[in-house]
Structure formats: C-alpha cells, structure tokens
Amino acid sequence: MISVTLPDGSVNEYTVGITAGEIIIDIEGRKHDCIAALVDGEEKDFSSELVTDCSIEGISVYSDAGMYILRHSAAHLLAQAITELYPDAKPTIGPPIDRGFYYDFADLEDFGSDELKKVQKKMHELARKNLQIIRIEHTESELSSMFENNPYKLEIIKERIDEGTGSTIYSQGDWFDLCKGPHVHSTAKLMHVRLTSVSSAFWRGDQNRDKLTRIYGLVEPTKDALKATMASIEEAKKRDHRKLGKDLQLFHVDEDVGQGLILWTPRGATIRTCLQNFISEHLTRQGYHQVYTPHIGKLDLYRTSGHFPYYQDSQYPPLVEKEMMSKLAHEGCSCGELSNMMAAGDIEGYMLKPMNCPHHIKIYSSQARSYRDLPLRLAEFGTVYRWEQSGEISGLTRVRGFTQDDAHLFVTEDQIANEVLGCIELVQVIFESLGMTDYRVRVGLRDPDSSKYVGDSDKWDRAEDACRAAASSLGVKWSEEPGEAAFYGPKIDFVVRDVIGREWQLGTVQVDYNLPERFELKYKGSDGEMHRPVMIHRAPFGSMERFCGVLIEHFAGKFPTWLSPTQIHILTISQKQVEYGREILSKLKQEGIRAEIDDGDNTIGKKIRMHRKFHPAYMLILGEEEVANGSVSVRARNGDQRAGVELNQFISELTEEINNKNSTPSLVPSREG
Template identity: 55%
Template sequence: MSSVSPADELSAPADFLSRMRHTTAHVLAQAVRELIPEAKMGIGPVIENGFFYDFDLPRPLTESDLSTLEARMKAIVKENLPMQKFVEPREVARKRCEEMGQLYKVRLIDDLPDEAEISFYQQGDFIDLCKGPHIESTGRIGAFKLMSIAGAYWRGKAENEQLTRVYGVAFQKQSHLDEYLNKLEEAKKRDHRVIGKTLKLFHIDDQVGQGMVLWTPAGAAVRQELQTFIGHELRKQGYHQVFTPHIGKLELYKTSGHFPYYAESQYPPVIDREFLKKLSDEGCTCGELANKLESGDIEGYLLKPMNCPHHIKIYASERRSYRDLPLRLAEFGTVYRWEQSGELNGMTRVRSFTQDDAHLFVTEEQVPAEVQGCLSLVRTIFDTLGMKDFRVRVGLRDPDSAKYVGDPANWDKAEKACRDAAASLGVPFSEEPGEAAFYGPKIDFVVKDVIGREWQLGTVQVDYNLPIRFGLEYIGSDSQPHRPVMIHRAPFGSMERFCGVLIEHFAGAFPTWLSPEQVRFLPIADRHIEYCEAIKTRLVEAGVRATVDARSEKTGKKVAEAQVEKVPYMIIVGDRDIEAGNVAVRHRDKGDLGPRSVEQFVTDLLAEIAERRLSPA
C-alpha cells in the first residue's frame, strides 16, 4: 500500500464545492454501512447541488432511516476524519473489495483500462474505492440534507440489478442550504402540473397516452396568444407560413439522417402494407423483420421527428434564384419523439410537441445578418415576457466524435457564424463541444426564471449539411448553380415546454394579455347582471376574454374564487356603480383600484393588452 497525502489532491479553490459534495457522498456511504452492514455500495457521484449514492440493500430504506442516517453523518463530520488516499495494484484492490463483500466495486475495477490507477479513500475505518478528489477531512463539510430515496438500475441499464439511490444536497454554508430549500418549496408551489390542473390549462390522459398533452380551452387561449404574438413578428421579418403532414416516407428521413441513426428517440416506423405483404410472402421471420427495422432496410412511413425535411422539400419544389433568398419558411409543426416513460414530466418533457419552427434558406453571405435576425426575435420574446435574465450556450461539434456529418471546412464556417452572433448579444455565453446537432452548430438560450432555475428554451442552428444531403440549389447572379445554407430556428422551442415554463415563471398569474380569462364581472345582485353583460359584450367584441359570474353567491366568495383562479381583473358592480356609469375595479395583484368610468376602464384595459404589458400602468 502506498500512501498519498490528501494535500496533494487539492484542486483549484473553485472546485472546493464539488470535492466537498463528493466527500459528503462518502460520509453517507459510511453511515449506511454502519446502519446496514450488509449494504453493498454502487457509485456515489456529485450532481447539481449535491450528490447521490446507490446501494444494494437487504431491506428497503424508509423516510425515518433518512433522519437516522443524517444524524450519523453529522456525527462523522464532527469527528473531522482525515480523507486519506492510497493506491493498490489491480489484483490487490480487487481482492480487497471481494473481502469487503463489495462486488459492485469489483465490477468497477474490472471495467477499468489496464493502465488506470486504482485508488481508495479512507476516513476512519471506512474505505471506499474512488478516484477522488476530496477535501482534506470530513470536518470541512458544510451544510447538507438527505432529500429522497429512489430506485435506480446498476449502471443505468434496465437489465441490471435495481438498487436503492439516496439523494442529498450540500452547500458550504447553512444560509445557502436554507436558500436552496426555500427555492424548492417555492418551486413546489409553482409546479406547472399542479397549477395547470387547478387552472384547467391542460390535461394528460392515459387512454390518449402519456406525454401527449390535451390543451383545454384555457390553455389553448394562452398558446394561441403566443402564436399570434410571434406570428405578427414573423410577418414583420418576411416569413412565409407553411403547413406540412405529421408523417412522411422513411426515405425522406434516411436522406436527412434522422433514420435509422436516431431510431431510439423516434416512434417505430409504420411499415408499408405492400412491403409487409411482400416480406410475408417471402417467409420473412420476426427476427429478420427486427433486423430490417434496426438497419433501416424497410419501406414505410415515420411520424415526423423534425419539420426540417418537409420544409426542405417545399424549397426544392421549384427552381430558386439568388433573388428569392433569403426564403424564410415558418410552421407551428407538431413532431413526435419517443421519450422513456420515466423521463416524462407534465408539459416540459413530452412525446408529442409543437415547435414554432422555421427554416431559412440563405446564401452564404446572408448567414450573419439572418442569424442576427433570429436572435433579435428571441430577444423580443424574452423582453415581452420579462425573461431578461438569460445566458447563451454555443453548441459545437466534438472533433473526436463520429456523430457529426459534413465537411469540416463548412463546420468551421458555421461555428464561426454562431460564435460571432453570440458575442454580439452582450450577454454571457459559453462554448460547449459535443452539444451541436449532427448537422450543424447551434445557439441555445438558457433562461433563469424568477426563483433562479434555468431552462433551455429558444435555439438557432446554422446548417451547411442538409442542403448537401438533399442536393439543394439556387441559381446565382453568375447563372450557375450554388448551394444554399440553412438556418433552423425555434424561439419558443416547444410550445408545450415553453408554456410549462411560463406557468411556473408566473406561478399561473399570467400578464393580462396572456391570461385565459382577462376580466370577470361580479354583479352584487341579479338586477346588476344586465349592466355587466352589456359591458362584457363590448369587451368580447373588442377581443377581450371576459365572463360574468351570475351565480347567487356572496360577492366576497366570488372575489376569493376569482383570485384563486388568477383572473387579472374583477369588476364589481352594484347600484351606485350603475347610477354613476362606473365599475369598481379590483386587480389580482394590486387589490382594490377603486371606481372608474366604464369608458376609462375599457380604454386602459385595451391599451394594456395591446401593448402586452407585464402589469397595469
């Protein structure tokens, strides 16, 4: 055994939090082994805000076990045990893990390349196979909390053993942990699945299928407003609206590269009946059919995973000149992806979603200006919705990966266009190799919501490759054929995901222009209903979503219900209001705004909606 000083393992100070969380995972493993000596340890990596550790246990863990484990972990931290590293030869290390009964660790050793260093870390009597790094001692661990218990397959594969995963969070200071836990509580209150049900914005039904969103009238109103808003901006930028089918021939997606290379994220193809009959007549077995599916050697159709091949075919449907470019084709196109059931999450992770998609066919010289136009559209959306805290992520190809198609020289040009455009925005941006689409680099917008969570929303991609794969051309000013460049862009991304994020960002209290119900009239008595209906009719004719609550309920109850349902304006009408030609205005957030003339209320309301204000003036 050769010892290594922990001081030699210290990384840069900026890495302290990661090393501390890693050490906390080891403290958890020690506590579990003390509570359940038969526990077999899996892996315990650092994750965002904390860590987890997987265990093979003889009995299930309970919530009360978490309290017991957390108390023991705090005691281990107080003991301030040094974290000592030692390295052993493969066979010695393997034997050690076998003698400890840690067979998952033996598997990990067997998976390591021959030249890999095999190291352990020890705190007190507890030893764990680990490459590190860690902090010097358990006493330097800050504030932590065990959060939950879940099931997890060994190495993430469903055919392997199911283990028990314990999640925890850790921070340097108690105040940081408290802030994080407060944000979690706020996030629970803002959960779009809960708010969506309360406000009747959407529904997911098992008979329709998990991951398939049914937009109810209220949710459809929000979606339609967003589509109207961006549609107006698209018309100003010279886009043309198109519509394409939900399904296409496999040959189309073979040419684009989406099939069969990304078959695992797509629905199985619909096999052509004549082709299927031919295979049957030839005595094709189920196994042979499965092989043909995997290789793509079949004829049939596919639920579209992307809109771009369809838009490409619209471009290719007629002869194009340089005078026709840029050609900007836009569609609210529904696409289909096969997401694992465990990854589905309300509206933010679904199997069927509609993209505010567009594809721009441009000359190479037009690329910078057109990318800028796409970015300005994204900024207009974020500014209008008050999402001003965002960063930009430039996804580049990984030069060591075979995933990417096309000429490296074209990739260089596309990546430069994305870098230059991102730099021009004046906001922080990062470059992430390996995050490009298979056909081109991309610019992603990562938005921070009101409680500090980040969401990847809009995207812009520069693509030299699909025009080559489909043989697209335009006739240049020299009367010779040239290859266009494609720009893919979706400012909202997915309408489902974007609306799910908006629900949580606004906690269901949408600004008036987006609210499913913008005004609710609350007549105090039946004799006031006719007056309310007359004003409501006027508003509806002006495009306002207004209703009258004519129930025989107390006004206080009506106000309370409208408040819960996040209606921006509650208009209370009694005898004095009618006599004066007024309405008593109450706002969801600002409370009682007092009496106003009908004319003034209507004028102010229509101006607020037309200007898409985030709050009343």
C-alpha cells in the same frame, strides 16, 4: 518561519508546519464561518500544514465553493451511515451538486423511504459524535488493498491514480473513503442534513453497467438555512406547471389518448394562440413566409434526410401501406420478419414527421431558385412526433407530440453570419419581451472523438465558426459544448431552468450544410453557375408545449394581461347587478377582451375566493354603487382595489396594457405605493 500573505495584502510570519485552520483562526477570530482555506488559490483542508511562503484566505461556508465542500462532506457522512447500517452496500461515487449532494451505492437493494429516515437518523447521530475528518496519503498499492472488497473504487484507483503519486483517503471514525478533498474538519459541521429522495443510476452513467441506488440529500450550515431551503422547495412545487395546468385548466393529458400527447383545453389554447400571434408578427416583420405541411411523409424522404436511420429508436414506427402488408402476407412474411424489415428500414410506408425540415426543403426545391430568392425564410408551426422513452415523459416539457415554431432559412454561404445573427436576435427579443432573462446560451459543437456526425469537417469548421461569432455578438454569456451538436451541424441553444432545477432547451438556431447536400439543393448564382445553399434551422420557442410549460412556471400561473386566458372576471355583489354585469361583459367582448361573468347568488367573498384560483388579470366588482354611477371597481390579483373607475376609461387603459404586452397588470395602484 514562513511568510503568509493575508487577504488584505498584509504579510504575517508563522512557524513552519502551522495548519491552514490555525491561520484562519488567527486572522478571522474563533467565530469565523470558514470551513476550508484557499492556499495559493488552491482549496485546502484546515488540517493542511504550511511549510513554504504562500497566500491564504478562508473559504466561507456561505460561498459557492464553501457549500460545495459542505455538500461533499455530507455525501461522505451519508456513505458512512449507509456502511454502518448496511455493511454489504458498496459506496461508489458521491459528489456535491448544485442543490445538495448524492451518493451512489451498489448492492443496496429495496431501499425505500423508511430506510431513508433510518439513515438520516444515523447521520445525525454520527454528526453529533463530532468525528474528526482526517486526510491520509497512501500509495496506489496501499489503496488497492484498502478497497479490495469494492470493485468500483478499485476501478477508479486503477484508472486515475498513478503508482508513483498515490492519492488520499479521508477518514472519520472507523470509516474512510477514497477522496481528493478538501473536506470540513469534523462531522459536527454536518448537523443540518436532510435526505430527500432515492432513485437509481448506472455505474459510470452507462446503461449496460451495474445499477446503483442513488440517495439525494440537502445540507445547510444552520438549522434555519435548512428550513428555508425546504420551504423554498415546497414553494417551488406550487408553481410546477403540471399542478398549475390542472388548477387553471390549461391542458390535459389522458392515458386513453396516450403518454406525452397534450390536449390543449380552451384556457391553455388561448395562451398558445397569443404566443403564436406574437411570433407571427415578428415573422412578417423579418421577411419570413409562413407555410403549411402535412403531418406525415414517405419513409424515403427521411432516408434521404438521414432522420430515419439515425433516430430509428425514437420515432413512432412507420405507417405501412395496406397493399404492402398484404403483398408481404402473400409472400409468407411472418410478424417477426416484418418487424425485422421495419427495423432495417427495408419497407415502404409513411412516417409521422419527426422534423419539419424535409417538407420545407421540398418547398424550396419545388421551384428553380436563384440567388435573388435568397435568403428564403420558410416558417411553420409544425407539429412533430417523436417516440420519447416512457420514463422521460413529463408534463409539457417532454412529450411525444409537439409543435415547433419552426423555420428554415435557405441562404448563401456569405449570408450565414448575418442570418444566424438575425435568428438569435429574434430569440433574444422574444425572451426579453416575456421577461425571461434567466437563460444561458450554449454553443453545441461536434465531439471530435465521435463518428455520429455527417458531412465533411471543412464545412463543420465553417459552421462552428459562424455560431461562435454569432454567440459572441449576442452580448450575453455563452459556453462552448463539444459533443452537443446535432448530427448534421452545430447549434446555438437557449437553455432555461424549471422550478425544480431541471434544465430545458428552448430556443435553438442550427447551421446545416448537410441537408442541402443530401437533397441536392441548388440555386443559380449571379455568376450563372449553380451553387448549393446552406440551411439554418431555428425555433425561438423550441416547442410550444415546452415553452408554455416553462412560461407557466415563470409567471406562477399569473400571466401578463395580454396572455391571461381570461383577462377579466366580472363578479356581481347581488342579483340586482346582473343586467349591468352582462352589459359590461358584452361591451368587453366587443372590444376583443377575454371576459367571464359570475352572476350567481354566492356572496362576493366566496366569488372572489373561487375566481382567484384562475388568476385573471383583474376582477370587476359590481354593486349598487357601480350601477348608480356607471363605473366598475377593479380588483388586482394582490387584493388591491381601485373603485369608481368609469367603464370606458377602464377599457382604454386595459386595451393599452394589452397592446403594449406589459409584463404585469398594473392598472390598480399598489397600496404599498
């Protein structure tokens, strides 16, 4: 007999060799929702036999761990279906992910949505067969011969599996896969799967290795849960900023202008202006100085900063001076040679700036600086240009020209900790006042194995420590991520998710010992000696474009009153109220409120329908009654109404709501109380 500790702390005796699944049934009953077991804190299959004393608890399919197991098993089912339908295809890897699972296949070409349907049908068929999923241990050499036709699996076996210990396979029907598990015990648990998309991937994520076909899917424990997941995905698509940007006329991207180059239309520009004003207020309060610098600079500037050699491939090509070109032409330089010179950087010219720091550095060094000048905080809404890969460009979140709410702080060594803290507090304040609380903080450190970083390790250590210290004092969860540093220094990033689950870096604070060194920056200390300042780069929004994109999705286009492109839409019920409506319009405008009027001859129902799509904070409905007593009828976004509001009263309430930057319009009491 063995003694097994149960979740409630009690201890039961079982015969040696009893399976984990049998104990779960014993303690949870037949109708439990577990799909695997946690034995001494380790995830195990139901079939796993227990031979020593241990503790056990069930893993519910509704827990995160349970869902991962379910997704992992669904990935196997996908691979089984593919193998049966396309015997030449070679399964490689297929892990569970936060939103479902995927599996990568080699030698599966021309796979489209028709094929996807076929495979999904096959998966349902296999699920219905109720195939038992069995774990079998094998030695390394046995595994090698089992997967002799699959070089990808062989590579994994060779790399990860010791000859002595061997590893396991999981089999279902005739099919089997190399896997550590655990898995659900039967394919019947995988009835509710849905394949969502086909895309591609590289073997081992390496561009130079084989291209694989990746198939994504979703799985849920029940039919209803699957339905709900599909519905929430559909719902999320409606708040995609690319769709809303078009519907609400916020921005436009024109292929004649260029990929990833944003044209801000009046409504979107209004939002951006409001945000810039909002940041500017904070800048003034925190002792920043705003500066302006041009969009281009000499190539040499970026050689000194290191950006030109390091980020060559992701910059617009240099702008070469006319004289230089004709001189080269006279010398008989061919196009090919010219292109080589450009690539090697052996050419004079200008660059569209990929960063604002060099320009700000030159402002710093334009004067002799003393310790009394520090910290010197230079801020600019600076527009930069980067040659992002064409396949990466997307909406407002990944673009080729964008404006950073950038600033560079020149500080003494002992001011670093305090100033970094000030920066991340600013980011936090700004995020919170916009109601964006769902972010994570990432401290990007250098990767010890990589040589891509510049500067000596002593300074890196100090900068990394400063970042860790600042992050811990923030009071939110943060993670250290080696390899995520910038090439010149460590950084603290604020990362958020968009509606389709992709993560984007927004706010960032970076400590930099490197650029001051490269540009030989100095200040005179109180000791009369010359010292080197340290730089801090920071941008609370990151990029105005990306931030606005995320913000559009965050609010689903329904902006708080202070950010709403049009705050008030005035709708007249008939032509009789046109004059009154225009009076109100001009009064609102005088008060600095963004208002529009629709005094056309459509019915009020139609006007509401048409204007709703712009999500103004409020609509004012004007009929005979309002004209008679000089009032307005206020309509909220959800259709709730507040009739007979005296105009001046409304304006003062509205102005207060705007000045307070309330996160939701709330001048109309909700019907639901």
